[in-house]
Amino acid sequence: MDFGVFNLIPLPPLDGSKILKSFLPYDKKQWFENNETIFYLIFIIMIMMRITDYIVIPVISWIYSGMANVILMVIK
DSSP states (O other): OHHHHHTTSSSTTSHHHHHHHHHSOHHHHHHHHHTHHHHHHHHHHHHHTTHHHHHHHHHHHHHHHHHHHHHHHHHO
8 A cells, every 4th residue: 555655656657657647738748758867866866865755654644544434434
């Protein structure tokens, strides 16, 4: 589950970038594809500086709390 949330960050090489590109207009998609190398570097820097933790951990916590609430509603 944790890796699934992490994989949705919209930076190459993650799948979130492919999802984002499908919603972009043609000219923005071309710009995104032409600058993928820069996004790779940004992604590596984000991992090294642990910036991704500030994105992924709150989302995972939100998902887990939502799942817990659903389970509690089913049990009651």
